[in-house]
Amino acid sequence: MASTAFWLAVCSVAAMNSLVFLCSQKVVADFDSLQDALGFLPKELYPVLFKAAFMDKRTLSLQLLVNTWPFPVLSFQKLLRKCQHCERALIREKPNKYCIQMVISGVVTYLIKLLENRRGSKSKGPQQRLQILDMTGLQDEGQGPESMSLWSRTVTLAKACLDISKQQGKWTRRTSKRRKSPYSKPPGPPALPPVSVDVWVDLFVNSTSYGVLKDALQINSYNALRLRCRDFRAEELSIASTVGLLEFLDPVGVRQVDLRFNNLGLSGLRVVLPHLTKFTNLASLKLPYSNVDVRRLTVGMEGSLQYFANQLSRLRCLKELNLGSSRLSGKLRLLLGDLQSPLESLELAFCYLLPNDLAYLSQSLHTPALKKLDLSGNNLSDCLLQPFQGLLMEAAPTLLHLDIMECRMMDTHLNVLLPAICRCSRLRYLGVFGNPISAKGLKNLLHKTVGLLDLKLVIYPYPVDCYGDDLPWPPTSSNLLNGNVDEEKFFRVSNELQQMLLSANRADVTWTTNLCRHNSLDFFSL
Ligand SMILES: *[C@@H]1O[C@H](CO)[C@@H](O)[C@H](O)[C@H]1NC(C)=O
Ligand SMILES: *[C@@H]1O[C@H](CO)[C@@H](O)[C@H](O)[C@H]1NC(C)=O
Numbered sequence: 001m002a003s004t005a006f007w008l009a010v011c012s013v014a015a016m017n018s019l020v021f022l023c024s025q026k027v028v029a030d031f032d033s034l035q036d037a038l039g040f041l042p043k044e045l046y047p048v049l050f051k052a053a054f055m056d057k058r059t060l061s062l063q064l065l066v067n068t069w070p071f072p073v074l075s076f077q078k079l080l081r082k083c084q085h086c087e088r089a090l091i092r093e094k095p096n097k098y099c100i101q102m103v104i105s106g107v108v109t110y111l112i113k114l115l116e117n118r119r120g121s122k123s124k125g126p127q128q129r130l131q132i133l134d135m136t137g138l139q140d141e142g143q144g145p146e147s148m149s150l151w152s153r154t155v156t157l158a159k160a161c162l163d164i165s166k167q168q169g170k171w172t173r174r175t176s177k178r179r180k181s182p183y184s185k186p187p188g189p190p191a192l193p194p195v196s197v198d199v200w201v202d203l204f205v206n207s208t209s210y211g212v213l214k215d216a217l218q219i220n221s222y223n224a225l226r227l228r229c230r231d232f233r234a235e236e237l238s239i240a241s242t243v244g245l246l247e248f249l250d251p252v253g254v255r256q257v258d259l260r261f262n263n264l265g266l267s268g269l270r271v272v273l274p275h276l277t278k279f280t281n282l283a284s285l286k287l288p289y290s291n292v293d294v295r296r297l298t299v300g301m302e303g304s305l306q307y308f309a310n311q312l313s314r315l316r317c318l319k320e321l322n323l324g325s326s327r328l329s330g331k332l333r334l335l336l337g338d339l340q341s342p343l344e345s346l347e348l349a350f351c352y353l354l355p356n357d358l359a360y361l362s363q364s365l366h367t368p369a370l371k372k373l374d375l376s377g378n379n380l381s382d383c384l385l386q387p388f389q390g391l392l393m394e395a396a397p398t399l400l401h402l403d404i405m406e407c408r409m410m411d412t413h414l415n416v417l418l419p420a421i422c423r424c425s426r427l428r429y430l431g432v433f434g435n436p437i438s439a440k441g442l443k444n445l446l447h448k449t450v451g452l453l454d455l456k457l458v459i460y461p462y463p464v465d466c467y468g469d470d471l472p473w474p475p476t477s478s479n480l481l482n483g484n485v486d487e488e489k490f491f492r493v494s495n496e497l498q499q500m501l502l503s504a505n506r507a508d509v510t511w512t513t514n515l516c517r518h519n520s521l522d523f524f525s526l
Helices: 003-016 019-029 031-037 043-055 061-069 095-119 150-180 210-218 237-246 265-276 298-314 332-336 355-363 385-395 409-422 439-449 479-480 486-504 514-518
Strands: 074-075 132-134 196-205 224-234 256-260 282-284 320-322 346-347 372-374 400-405 429-430 458-461 510-512
Touching: 003 019, 019 043, 019 061, 043 061, 043 196, 061 095, 074 320, 095 150, 095 196, 095 224, 095 372, 150 210, 150 224, 196 210, 196 346, 224 237, 265 298, 298 332, 332 355, 355 385, 385 409, 409 439, 439 458, 439 486, 458 514, 486 510
Parallel strands: 074 132, 132 196, 196 224, 224 256, 256 282, 282 320, 320 346, 346 372, 372 400, 400 429, 429 458, 458 510
Antiparallel strands: none
């Protein structure tokens, strides 16, 4: 015994994957032997077997494990994270399409079998074990050949709900036909199913998938497979459709609502916002590209703006707000002044903010609580610079994430901000892409921020001295985006930056011009 324990300990320290994990990989590789062995294996091994099967894409084994899952909860976040047996955090990778499909179909067959047993035999059949399938936390990195986007997962799950409902429907119809008599009462609401599984999930819908999701949500309350939405995202959906879906979401479970490119305008927001106040745990509201424009307000619009602010203040748990790409010039106090508790994340990119907006913000209850601030696309080369510097000083103790991309900042403006940036001692991320900064300015930024020990990612612009002579001055963001960068010159600068990081012992910081890294930074993971 002692020596086995000793070797297990050695293995788990010495190897990336423990002996238990290596054995699990062997077991799930052979479906027949897994089937034979399952009855004898202690149920404590299910999690590691699941991870091994998911990692090696043993889809049949995966389905079998789901079918016989011995615990009430099957959670992707818990099962696919880095664990004592295997270092890999599969939850942070693109989810494999076939594995996800198999888990869903595993739950469907499990439920159908249970329902059949309940119906067929007088005895109640096997006890229900699995109650919750938690699919939240999976990545959404778009559609690859083998990966599955959030959009497709939403469609797949909605279809699974409809499939189960059809099965249930067939049985109910058969029973009700048998019972039919001239004196029978008219049918009431459908009966609750004897067994059910809740699927906790993030949903992403557009007009293409609206119909199927609506159908699935509509039958949710009496279906054996039920969608419980955590984060809800709708893109390019009409006001009526958006409201049509919000109506069916669980009031307690929803954490985030993200309505983008929906062109709602103030009048649309007026309709949608009251439907959000029922979500008692709503912590994040994202309304980018809502097409709100407060310049030249008519009297009616002023009222709508006030109403919008009022509805916002009724979201008692709100921590994150994104109003990006709406023109809010001069109206920030009106919009945020009624909120009772502080926001921790505020995204106001391309909002045409004025100095009095930033002055209000730096005095507001939000600023000392801010973890994430996005002021990209606001002109910091002019009269916004001083108030922004003041704001940054106030937010510095808490700020983890700062985006000031495409702000027309040159070296001189950056130099004004540097003392405030250096005060952000907990800063993990800084985005300055799309600003006309020189190589010298970037080196100065690196030199000054190298002491920010939590800083792990900086997205910096192509230095202006790496562009051709035809770059207009001062350049706009689109001049910078579309201008020609001399690859050789840029290569030299980026090398110098890397060297500076190395000699400062900060190989742990990523300095990059690549915006892709930016997408994975989520407020809830801060
Ligand atoms: C909805 O999203 C899916 C997946 O990204 C896409 O294939 C489809 O074209 C979109 N529909 C519309 C109407 O844009
Ligand atoms: C930003 O400010 C600069 C002044 O430095 C001005 O020239 C420019 O027109 C402003 N840009 C916008 C889009 O307001």
